[in-house]
Amino acid sequence: MHLDLPNAHPGHSAHFTDYRAAEIGQVSLSPDGPVEAGSHASFTLVFTAGRFGMDDTGSLRICTRQVSDVGRPQFTDPKAANYVSAEASNGAKLTLEFNPKLAMRPWSRTLTVTVARGFLSPGDTITVRLGDQRGGSPGLRMQTYCEAKFHFLVLADVFATCNWALLPVQPGVPVIPGPAVRPLAILPTRRAPGEGFALLLRADDRWGNPAPLPAGRHVLRASAPIAGLPESFDWPAGARAHRIEGLSAEAAEALVIHWNGTPSNPLRIEAGPLTPYWADLHGQSGETVGTGTIDALATYSRDLAGVDAICHQGNDFQITPEGWADFDRAFAAFDKPGRFVFLPGYEWSGNTALGGDRNVIFPDGGRIIRRSCHALVEDLSDHATDALDARQLHAALRAEGRPVLCIPHVGGRYANLHFAHDRMLERAVEVHSDWGTFDWLLHDAFDVGARVGIVANSDGHKGRQGASHPGASQFGSYGGLTCLLAENLSRAGIFEALRRRHHYATTNAARVHADARVTLATQAALHIDDPSLAGAPDAQTAQAMMGDILAGVADDTALFAAELMAGSPIERIQLFNRTELLEVIRPAAPLGQRLRVVWEGSEYRGRGRETVWTGEISVSGTSWGAVRPINKFNLDHKFAADATTLRFQGVTTGGFQAMEAPLLGLDGTLHIRTNLVTAEVPLRQLLAGEAVWEAGGLGRRMRAFLLPDAAPSVLRFERRVPLRRDADNALYLRANFEDGSVLWTSPIYLLR
Missing domain, CATH: 2.60.40 (Immunoglobulin-like)
Structure with a gap:
């Protein structure tokens, strides 16, 4: 190649000069x-x-x-x-x-x-x-x-x-880390009677960093008998977490362990063909744009975050051939079936115009990295393996003939499904990460005819994959997790759960038990792969779990049944068919005098998606008790309240923040004065339903509503759902919890 520039030479330079x-x-x-x-x-x-x-x-x-x-x-x-x-x-x-x-x-x-x-x-x-x-x-x-x-x-x-x-x-x-301020006790979500499990204990500092605890005696108390659980123990000197293994229980619907009074997430003791395992399938280390080494990242995920599986997703244009080989070494070194799974992978980081970000996930090592470009890789010896747009990526991965999955997501670049979507390779979309919450990506998937499950991960860049606090910069949300329903904890088991879309997703690294199923009156064909790929069905059945695809459905209605069991009270559950909201289901408890005001949404899809909120929320004619923030992660932002007024700053990137306060009476008025919304509403009017004020942007709005004085953390329901004939039916739920976390079940697809 000839460059018509003075002193220009062919080649590629991606480093600072080392001249003398x-x-x-x-x-x-x-x-x-x-x-x-x-x-x-x-x-x-x-x-x-x-x-x-x-x-x-x-x-x-x-x-x-x-x-x-x-x-x-x-x-x-x-x-x-x-x-x-x-x-x-x-x-x-x-x-x-x-x-x-x-x-x-x-x-x-x-x-x-x-x-x-x-x-x-x-x-x-x-x-x-x-x-x-x-x-x-x-x-x-x-x-x-x-x-x-x-x-x-x-x-x-x-x-x-x-x-x-x-x-x-x-x-x-x-x-x-600074001093520990937030203790956490983490259990699995479901295990069979007599099956062994472990309890992970850690305490985070005010910025979400696991911190050492001082020496001292710690007390454990369980809500049901647990074999192997000590009544007390001494904290190991200098430890940032402590894991107690060899536990088992014979029966419990919602087993909880209290650590010095702090409750764990609930554990269901119940046998089943599939076991829930928690994963964060998207993060990167300092070898690319993250923090620390890949070994340190995996150690944090396993020992401090306590997840069962991870996948490293370094930006492809920054991974050298030597770096890819070293990553492969780490993938293998940390992968221990039955204890911790490390799936190989990388992020295909193409520009949005060419398809946008995709996570590429393998069930085995020794694979080819197909970069979107070599922008920061000087060694061009393998440039022939590049895939310069998402269509080329899909074609190259298919041509290899080996198992692989791609997960479109929203990061610095957002995935453009209208440019490219492959029904064989792309079986899930990521709707939440440290970057924010992106229901619109799922809606894009429906628009292009995709039949995908839902995952949430961290896309963590701060070395905290699996428990990823966003810090105080451009990241607006606490990272998510994906609960994979798998036959076993191995690369093959986790990959197969992804392939079958047998998973659900949470924000804020919340550990929640969720189940969603559909029952039909007549049998239909169960497909693992999208039926449009012309593969044979796997079985004939009248029942489907989350992520399943049933084709040839003759029924006009389906019975949708779901169960949630969380460590936080349930605020609401939204039942969807594709983008259509069928029903909002709330706990069967009368509204009380707890006021919640929410601000949510983003500017637009791209990197400048942050919406900055500033202003005050107040009441007149009454007052409130202690005001607490919801999803306030940036401690630099103001949140100052007195008996009637909150002055605050916040940032949302597709997700939401909120304030909550117990009102001392409803004979008054709520006033909102912010940079984006100015409004007021009589408090008693909220007994009839929430007030909503739209603010432009992408899902940007404020909402105000009342909560029950006490709400359950377990909810089961059944609904008879009418089925569409003009398009796919994709039945799923989106649940909000009072602690600010959100859950999505992967859709169940019912096709005519």
């Missing part, structure tokens, strides 16, 4: 000891010019990772947080600027220090105070999640050519 990097200069950082996640700190970073000095208009770049939520540097208010200053030892004039997307991914958050007038000689220094506290600033707000070593990546352009050298020694500090 050892002679460019040196950098030091103090202090360099551990710092608490989310705390304020002050660092002094000193660059000492090497043999070339630094020319007039040369510069330093101090970069942090794209996903880091370390405070945004500011240069104008010495009393405010994140104040940064810089000075040159020889008096050269320096300027500072910050751009969150300047340097090469994943180090895109860039503080630039430019020699605006003058120059540096060899040995001269630039001193940058990150979180300069001399003028009263509390310091630089550190990132809210833990990292073995958080780096300030320093690049230097000493020749003023805009070609930055990566210095050979880079400064960094460990980021450690």
